[in-house]
Amino acid sequence: MEAAYKNILYESVNETAKITINKPPLNVLNVETLRELTAALDKARNDTDVKTIIITGAGNRAFCAGVDVRDHFPDKIDVTLNVFHKVFHVLVNVNKPVLAVVNGFALGGGCELAMACDIVIASETAKFGQPEINVGAIPTVATALLPKLVGRKKALELILTGDTIDASEAAQIGLVNKVVPSEKLEETSRELVNKLTGKSSVVTKLARMATYQGMGMGFLKALENVTGIYVNLLMRTEDAVEGLNAFIQKRKPEWKGK
Numbered sequence: 001m002e003a004a005y006k007n008i009l010y011e012s013v014n015e016t017a018k019i020t021i022n023k024p025p026l027n028v029l030n031v032e033t034l035r036e037l038t039a040a041l042d043k044a045r046n047d048t049d050v051k052t053i054i055i056t057g058a059g060n061r062a063f064c065a066g067v068d069v070r071d072h073f074p075d076k077i078d079v080t081l082n083v084f085h086k087v088f089h090v091l092v093n094v095n096k097p098v099l100a101v102v103n104g105f106a107l108g109g110g111c112e113l114a115m116a117c118d119i120v121i122a123s124e125t126a127k128f129g130q131p132e133i134n135v136g137a138i139p140t141v142a143t144a145l146l147p148k149l150v151g152r153k154k155a156l157e158l159i160l161t162g163d164t165i166d167a168s169e170a171a172q173i174g175l176v177n178k179v180v181p182s183e184k185l186e187e188t189s190r191e192l193v194n195k196l197t198g199k200s201s202v203v204t205k206l207a208r209m210a211t212y213q214g215m216g217m218g219f220l221k222a223l224e225n226v227t228g229i230y231v232n233l234l235m236r237t238e239d240a241v242e243g244l245n246a247f248i249q250k251r252k253p254e255w256k257g258k
Contacts, residue, residue, distance in 0.1 A: 007033040009058070010040045015051040015197045017044035020058050026065035027057040029109055031076075034067075034083045041090045048257075051197040051204075053094065054189065055117060056101040057110075060182070063100070063126070066108025072137055081140060084109060088141055091116050092212055095205045097196045101189045102126045103182060107164065112141035115149060115175060118208065121189050122167040123182040128175060129164035148215065150174050200239035200255040 004010065007030075009020040019040045021027040029037075044053045057063040071080040091098060100106075100117035106128050114120050114128070122128075130139040130146075139146075139159060146155040150173040158165070170176040180188045196204070210229045214222030234240050239255050246253035 005036045005040065008036045008040055010043065012044070012047065012050055015049060016054060016193050017047065017050045017052075018054045018056070019044070020056050021064050022058045024057075024059035024061065026062045026105065027059070027110070028065050028068050029084075030068045030071055031080060031083050034087055038083070038086050038090050041087070041094055045090070045094045045096065051096060051201050052193050053096055053098045054101055054193065055098065055113065057104065060103050060125075062105040062107075062110070063102040064107075064110025064113055065105050066110050066131075069135060072135070085140070087113070088116050095208065096201070097204060097208065099189060099192065101185060102128075102167075102176075103185055108132055108139065109141075112139060112145070115145055116141065119192065120170075120176045121178050121180065121185065121192065122170065122176045123185045124167055124179055125182055126167040126170070126176075126179075127164050128167070128170045129162065130158050131162040131164070133160060133162040146175075200237075200243065200253070201257040202237050202239050203234065203243070206234050206237075 007021070007023050009018075009022045011018045017040075019037065021029070021033065021037070023033065041053070044050045067080065067084060071077070097119065098117045100114040100120045102114055102120060102122040104123075104126060106114045106126060108129075108131060111128050111130055130142045132139045142155070142159055146158065149155075154173050157163070167176060167179045171179045178188065206229055210226040213225055217225060238258050239253070242255065243253045
């Protein structure tokens with residue numbers, strides 16, 4: 001365990017970087033914590049030994065209950081939003097699969113952090129919501145991202161009512177990938193991480209990049225874009241050729257990550 005941070009824990013084991021928001025019981029984010037989170041994601045991104053990233057919260061009560069309300073006032077909001085949004089810029093460009101492991105509340109900025117991860121695994125006790133409207137605020141990331149995940153009508157329902165939903169409903173609308181009993185959360189996330197780290201890191205990077213780039217394009221433009229990635233980048237990697245040869249030769253591929 002590394003002790004370079006005040007409000008988070010960073011651990012790199014078995015090709016996985018685990019970032020834990022460590023401000024129990026509710027793991028509320030302030031500017032300092034957001035900066036540490038960005039630094040940790042950058043660290044994981046630049047560590048060639050890391051293939052997968054997990055973001056979670058300390059304790060069982062909350063993944064993250066959002067950004068500190070005191071940092072939303074007019075004299076602080078410019079800095080708060082700048083630092084908050086930087087986390088999401090890094091998340092998009094981290095070039096490695098990112099899992100949110102949610103046990104307890106994921107509210108406000110915590111819900112936005114979870115939805116911005118590539119895959120969300122939640123315990124049956126998890127709760128999700130965007131309650132910003134109740135304190136006269138707007139969930140900035142959710143307005144940009146949530147409609148793409150759950151559709152315009154459900155996104156507006158959550159944003160405009162501030163209602164909280166349980167993990168089962170979050171899975172039904174596409175906000176969560178999988179819901180498991182609390183006692184199975186660690187095991188399930190570990191199984192998924194093992195599956196992801198067993199893939200070629202360079203191919204995973206390109207597949208993820210194509211997906212994120214395509215989200216901001218129309219279908220035909222996205223198809224053109226991924227074709228360019230496939231021909232000009234993927235087919236120039238050793239792992240692409242290795243994967244094809246391994247399939248033909250009926251053996252397990254030996255990935256080199258290049």
